[in-house]
Each structure stands twice: as structure tokens, then as C-alpha cells.
Amino acid sequence: MLKVVDLHKDFGGLKVLDGVDLEVERNQVVGLIGPNGSGKTTLFNVIAGVYKPTSGEVLLDGERVDGLKPDQLYRKGLVRTFQIPRPFRKLTVLDNLLLAGREQIGERFLNVFRLIKWKMQEKELLEKAEEIMDLLNLSHLSDEYAGNLSGGQLKLLELGRALMSDPKIMLLDEPAGGVNPTLAIRLFGKIRELAETRNLTFFIIEHRMETLMNYSDYMFVLYRGKIIVEGEPKKVMDDERVIEVYLGEL
Amino acid sequence: MAFPIGYLLDTLVFAGIFGILSLSLNIEFGHTGLPNFGKVAFFMIGAYTSALITLSGKPFIAGITGAMIVSGICGVLISLPAIRLREDYLAITTLAFGEILRLILKNEEWIAGGVLGLKGIPEALSLKGVQATLYGHVVVVYISLAIFFIFLRFLEKSPYGRLLKAIREDELAAQSFGKNTVFYKAQSFAIGSAVAGAAGSLYAQYLSYIGPDLFMPIVTFTVWAMLIIGGIGNYKGAILGSFIYIGFERGARIMKDYLHLPVDPNNLMFIIFGLLLIVVLLFRPEGVLKEEKVKLL
Numbered sequence: 270m271l272k273v274v275d276l277h278k279d280f281g282g283l284k285v286l287d288g289v290d291l292e293v294e295r296n297q298v299v300g301l302i303g304p305n306g307s308g309k310t311t312l313f314n315v316i317a318g319v320y321k322p323t324s325g326e327v328l329l330d331g332e333r334v335d336g337l338k339p340d341q342l343y344r345k346g347l348v349r350t351f352q353i354p355r356p357f358r359k360l361t362v363l364d365n366l367l368l369a370g371r372e373q374i375g376e377r378f379l380n381v382f383r384l385i386k387w388k389m390q391e392k393e394l395l396e397k398a399e400e401i402m403d404l405l406n407l408s409h410l411s412d413e414y415a416g417n418l419s420g421g422q423l424k425l426l427e428l429g430r431a432l433m434s435d436p437k438i439m440l441l442d443e444p445a446g447g448v449n450p451t452l453a454i455r456l457f458g459k460i461r462e463l464a465e466t467r468n469l470t471f472f473i474i475e476h477r478m479e480t481l482m483n484y485s486d487y488m489f490v491l492y493r494g495k496i497i498v499e500g501e502p503k504k505v506m507d508d509e510r511v512i513e514v515y516l517g518e519l
Numbered sequence: 520m521a522f523p524i525g526y527l528l529d530t531l532v533f534a535g536i537f538g539i540l541s542l543s544l545n546i547e548f549g550h551t552g553l554p555n556f557g558k559v560a561f562f563m564i565g566a567y568t569s570a571l572i573t574l575s576g577k578p579f580i581a582g583i584t585g586a587m588i589v590s591g592i593c594g595v596l597i598s599l600p601a602i603r604l605r606e607d608y609l610a611i612t613t614l615a616f617g618e619i620l621r622l623i624l625k626n627e628e629w630i631a632g633g634v635l636g637l638k639g640i641p642e643a644l645s646l647k648g649v650q651a652t653l654y655g656h657v658v659v660v661y662i663s664l665a666i667f668f669i670f671l672r673f674l675e676k677s678p679y680g681r682l683l684k685a686i687r688e689d690e691l692a693a694q695s696f697g698k699n700t701v702f703y704k705a706q707s708f709a710i711g712s713a714v715a716g717a718a719g720s721l722y723a724q725y726l727s728y729i730g731p732d733l734f735m736p737i738v739t740f741t742v743w744a745m746l747i748i749g750g751i752g753n754y755k756g757a758i759l760g761s762f763i764y765i766g767f768e769r770g771a772r773i774m775k776d777y778l779h780l781p782v783d784p785n786n787l788m789f790i791i792f793g794l795l796l797i798v799v800l801l802f803r804p805e806g807v808l809k810e811e812k813v814k815l816l
Contacts, residue, residue: 338694340699344697348696359688364681376679376682378679387677
């Protein structure tokens with residue numbers, strides 16, 4: 270589904286990504302772990318079109334997508350969330366979700382006055398948004414400004430917005446970062462459920478290895494811009510190199 | 520002393536025209552987050568375009584339409600170099616553009632009369648008598664104000680308006696949800712510029728004379744002050760801001776005849792208005808009328 274081939278990204282003399290190769294299979298929950306500064310968010314930013322790679326390829330369903338802008342990637346079915354949530358603060362929770370809807374007729378200037386047409390679509394989006402709010406326990410906050418939400422609620426909103434767009438693959442950057450452990454477990458439970466029931470593919474950056482381990486099918490470990498270990502969670506967690514990069518030499 | 524009805528009508532016309540300008544800044548800055556510091560340029564382009572069209576014998580409707588088209592196109596052209604960059608680049612580009620354009624119009628006589636400007640611009644409605652004509656102006660200006668207000672509110676209450684606000688709140692996040700933000704920013708700038716052009720057209724036909732000195736950068740800052748006081752992000756606030764500002768300005772002129780102050784009331788107006796601006800920013804930074812939660816149509 271998503272394939273990264275020999276990806277490099279330099280910032281001046283600093284090599285943040287130094288030849289990353291990885292592949293994310295369809296309908297799987299795939300984790301990306303690594304210590305601070307290993308390049309995880311940069312890798313996401315390159316895949317999601319925020320940065321252009323210095324060299325290398327990103328393929329989505331076999332098609333090269335490196336260098337495309339975020340809005341173009343979104344149209345191809347790749348959507349991402351941010352490590353630090355980026356809500357539209359002065360829009361309500363409901364509007365945040367509705368905005369993420371795909372191909373909206375009423376967003377085109379000339380269609381604004383074709384009221385009946387866009388209102389029909391808006392109704393469908395509304396139903397979908399309500400379903401997602403139900404799923405994420407956000408219904409009671411529907412009319413609240415996103416700027417008034419707590420850290421954990423914002424993380425849920427980020428996930429909700431991504432779900433609104435019917436993506437093929439979702440890149441989640443620390444979806445449970447700053448969220449209390451109970452909520453984090455619930456969140457990963459939902460992700461697992463979505464992957465299974467809605468045939469979605471997730472590629473997740475996570476700091477808490479032990480949390481992700483129980484919910485992912487496959488894991489990559491990034492260290493100093495390179496994938497050093499990959500495999501099934503159990504195998505990755507037991508790998509000496511992983512223990513070493515997290516805890517230092519034993 | 521008879522009630523100065525002419526003065527009141529003149530005040531209403533000015534408040535209406537500046538209300539339209541303030542509405543135009545609200546879609547650009549209030550809703551899309553684009554700081555247009557060259558508002559006067561598009562006001563000026565509209566005024567000159569409309570004046571040239573109507574002076575050539577065409578009706579006012581052709582003048583105002585032409586003004587909106589030319590201002591809108593200029594809005595897109597001037598925004599293109601800066602719209603992809605951070606907001607401050609757009610602010611400085613538009614500010615410089617307004618002054619450059621004004622100086623060109625002032626110095627290049629062949630374009631539109633140079634420093635002397637254009638005289639004898641026909642009125643939109645010619646009625647018999649000074650008072651009747653003034654009433655006519657009020658009607659024309661307020662019909663226009665109502666049309667633009669309804670049009671812009673309509674946009675605000677559609678998915679289009681929601682998208683503009685999302686760009687204002689976080690452009691990268693909006694892009695991540697598939698929105699071509701540069702395109703929408705240029706559109707918002709074009710709409711704002713076209714509306715400002717219409718205000719310019721109304722201004723030109725009302726004054727029947729326009730010259731480069733009517734379009735100093737202070738006009739831009741006046742419109743900003745109106746929007747800040749009235750309420751950024753709120754169209755009703757934008758109009759209210761215009762009424763507050765023009766009310767203060769005209770009130771100070773009347774005060775001159777009744778009060779014997781050690782300060783020239785015209786200057787006092789600037790002092791009081793400056794204080795008002797500071798008070799609003801300190802105690803009600805969102806303006807008199809806050810931005811409302813919008814329910815779509």
C-alpha cells in the first residue's frame with residue numbers, strides 16, 4: 270500500500286533521514302517507534318508532502334507520490350494527523366469534522382448559490398460526523414469551539430477529522446501523546462477496531478512502545494534516520510538493538 | 520437653527536461607503552486571515568475605473584461593474600507573489616502597492632488627470648435639487664451595502680465560508696484535508712478587492728471628483744480601525760465600526776461650533792479615537808461585536 274524506498278532528507282548538513290526503506294501493508298496497523306530525534310515526524314512530513322525529500326521515493330499503491338503537496342496526497346487517499354493537534358480553534362467540533370469531508374460541492378465559489386445541491390451533501394456529511402462523534406465520545410462537545418477542548422479531546426478530534434475523509438491510509442503522529450493511559454488504550458482499541466471493520470490502514474508513530482505493541486500488526490524502529498529493526502511487535506520488542514537504542518548499551 | 524439634514528445624509532453616505540470597505544476587509548482578514556494593508560489601492564482602482572467609465576458616457580451600473588472586475592483582477596495579481604508566503608509579506612506588498620499606484624496616478628497625467636484628478640463624474644441617480652440628490656445617494660449606497668452584506672453573509676453561512684475560516688485558523692491543517700489553500704486565499708482576496716472597488720465606485724459618483732490625495736494610506740488604516748472596533752470576523756461589527764468611526768469624526772466637527780476647547784476638535788477626534796482603539800483592544804480585543812458561531816444555511 271505505502272512503500273518508501275531509500276528516502277533521504279537533509280536540512281543543511283544535517284541528515285535527518287538517511288536511506289529509509291519500509292512498506293506498509295493494506296488493512297494493517299503499523300507502528301513506527303524510535304527515540305526522540307530519530308526522524309519519525311520528519312519521515313511523516315516527507316510522506317505527507319510537507320517536505321520534499323532530498324532523494325528517494327514514496328509510493329502509494331504503486332504510484333510515485335513524493336513531492337506532491339498535502340492537498341494532492343489527500344485526494345489520493347492519504348491523510349495525516351499532527352503530533353501537536355492543529356484544530357481549527359474558532360470552528361466548532363462539528364465544523365472541524367465537516368470541513369474534513371471530501372469533495373464538497375459548497376466549497377466551490379460558483380456552487381455556493383446552488384443551495385439545494387450542497388445542502389443535500391451537507392446532510393450526508395452531518396450524519397457521518399455524528400456517527401464519528403459517537404464513536405469517539407465527542408457528541409456532547411459538538412457545538413463547542415475546538416479551541417476550548419482538552420489535550421486528549423483534541424487528539425480524538427484529530428482522529429475524527431482524519432476519519433471523516435474516508436482515507437485509504439492514515440498517518441497518525443503520536444495519537445496518544447499527552448493523553449492519559451486509560452484514554453490511550455481506548456484510542457488504540459478504536460484504531461484496531463476501525464482497521465478491522467472499515468478496512469483502513471494505519472501507520473502510527475508512538476512513543477509508548479508497550480501500548481502500541483498490543484495493537485499493531487507490524488513495527489519499524491527508526492534510529493538516526495535509518496530503520497534498524499522491523500517485524501512483528503513481539504520480535505521487535507525483544508530485539509537487542511531496540512533495547513540498546515532505548516536504554517543504552519547493556 | 521434648522522436641523523442639518525444635509526450633514527446627516529452626507530454622514531450616512533460616508534458611513535455606508537466605508538461600511539462596504541470594512542466588509543471587504545472582513546472577508547480578507549476577518550475570515551481568511553489575509554492582512555491587506557493596501558485596502559486603499561483597490562478602493563482607488565474602483566473609483567478611477569468607475570469614473571473613467573461613467574465619464575465616457577456609460578451608465579453607473581457599467582461603472583460599478585467595471586470597478587469590481589478591475590479591482591478584483593488587480594487583487595489577484597498583486598496577491599500572487601505574496602500569497603504563498605507568510606501573512607506579513609502580503610501586508611507589506613499590499614501597503615507598498617497602494618502607495619506606488621497612487622504616486623503613478625499622481626504623476627502620470629495621461630492616465631487620469633494626474634494631480635488634478637477627474638472632475639464632473641456623473642451621479643448614479645440624478646435627481647432635481649440638492650436634498651433630493653442626497654437622498655438618492657443614501658438610497659444607492661445603502662442598497663449596495665445591503666447587497667454586499669447579504670452576499671457576504673451568504674458566503675459565510677456556506678461550506679465555502681467555513682473553509683475560509685479554516686484557512687485562517689490553520690493553513691497547513693486545511694491543506695492536509697485536501698484544500699487548495701492558495702487558490703482560496705486568492706479568491707478571497709479577489710472578492711474583497713472587488714467589493715472595495717464597488718465602494719470606490721460609489722465614492723467617486725458621490726463626490727463627483729476624485730484625485731490621488733483622496734487615497735492616502737490613512738484610508739487603509741481607518742478601515743482597519745473600523746474593523747478592529749466593530750469586531751473582526753463579524754460582518755455586522757464591520758458595519759458598526761464604520762458608523763462608530765464616522766460618527767466620531769463628524770461629531771467632532773459639529774462639536775467645534777459648540778465647544779470652545781483649547782484643542783482643535785478635528786485633532787481631538789484623532790486623540791479620542793486613538794484612545795477608543797486602545798480601550799477596545801485592552802478590554803474587548805475581539806471588538807464590540809464578537810465573531811459568532813455560524814450555523815450554515
